[in-house]
Amino acid sequence: MLERGLVAPDPQVYAFVMGGFVNAGDGDKVVSLYEELKEKLGGGPILDGVVYGNLMKGYFLKGMEEEAMDCYAEVLGDDSKVKFDAVSYNMVLDALGRNGRLEDALQLFDRMCREHDPPRRITVNLGSFNVMVDAYCRAERFQDAIEVFGKMAEKRCAPDALSYNNLIDWLGKNELVGEAEGLYKEMGERAKAILLDESVVFSDEMKELLEGALEKDGRDGEMTKLYEDVEREKAEAAARAAEEKARAEALAKEEEERKKAEEMAKEEAAARASRAAIEAVLGRKREAEKDESVDKANVEEAQVVESSSDTIDAAGEQNEGCRFINGCQVANYRDSQRHLMGIIPNV
Structure with a gap:
């Protein structure tokens, strides 16, 4: 199917198909699929690491351990x-653990933990711990398996039903009843914390496993009470969260209204200042217009007086002879006018 071009040369797709042939035990097909993908991508190295775990498993299936480890090193x-x-x-970790390369798997796991820097880089997850537990159990290092199982929380990983089932199954198969019962007991003690953890998907299978753990510890009647306590605590937590949210929203609204009031006060103050400035400008303009009007009136009055004076002078020049007005002798018309205006007194 892949050779006919019905599947795009995508490393993710090829890795999935290669995994199917690993499960079928067909190492030759796994390796040939890798070569096909490499050719389709131009013959250069494939830079997506998703294909190399299954490629190594293909080599191991073919008995080519050296090639598998060369691939790993490269x-x-x-x-x-x-x-x-x-x-x-x-x-890759699983390929090493399933094929007797536990020490290499441990070194790789340590490297993964060092590189783990969430949220920027995620190199360890629950699957990593499950693979390491499985690798330790394959090497019959069960105490190490239990220890690494207990370290999941350090990387913010919560064991699921598969995690518990896998380890308990290994312990049971190897007649480590005490260790298995200890794990059951621990699981029972952690049941409430597991139930309260919203990040844990608590499936029916997980519930059955917890019920079995409590039953083995002689606490089979506690499960119902445990569920009730958990539901009550979840409801209380939800109520507290809702109350805190409402309080936060009220404070936010109050702060928003305060800021709006401040903004309105600033706008009103700015408007008042603007109106005052406009009034001042208009006042100065009115004063200037008033002064200009007075000056204009004065000029016009002066012009009238000057015009009248010129008229008097012109008329006087035409009547240079002496006259008697009210018994007073005046030299000419100008003097007669001045006499009439009271400028020249009676003699």
Whole structure:
């Protein structure tokens, strides 16, 4: 199907198909699919690390351990440009753990933990711990498996039903009843915390596992009470959260109204200042217009007086002879006018 071009040369797609042939035990097909993908992508190295875990498993299936470890060293070497995330790392980790390379798996797991820097870079997840637990159990290092199981919380990982079932199954198969019962007991003690953790998807399978753990510890009647307590605490937590949210919203609204009031006060003050400035300008303009009007009136009055004076002078020049007015002798018309205006007194 892939050779006919019905599947795009996408490393994610090829990795999925390669995994199917790994499960079928067909190492030859796994390796040939990798070569096909490499050719379709131009013959250069494939920089998506998702394909290399299954490629290594293909080599191991073919009995080519040296080639598998050469591949591992190449793609995870210091100079490698291949990109790995938690999923692609886990696939390589699983290839090592399933094929007797526990020490290499431990070194890789330590590297993954060092590189883990959320949220910028995620290199460890719940699957990483499940793979390591499985690898330790395959090597019959059960105490180490229990220890790494207990370290999940350090990377903010919560065990799920698969995590518990896997480890308990390994312990049971190897007649480590005490350890298995201890894990059941721990699981029962953690039941409430697990139930309260909203990030944990508490499936029916997980509930059955918890019920079994409590029953084994002689506490089978506690499960109903546990569920009731958890529901009550969740309801109380939800009520507190709602109250805090309402309080925060009220404070936010109050702050918003305060800011609006401040803004309105600023706008009103600015408007008053603007009106005052406009009134001042208009007042100065009115004063200037008033002064200009007075000056104009004075000029016009002066012009009238000057015009009248000129008229008097002109008339006087035409009557240079002496006259008697009211018994007074005046030299000419100008003097007669002045006499009439009281400028020249009677003699």
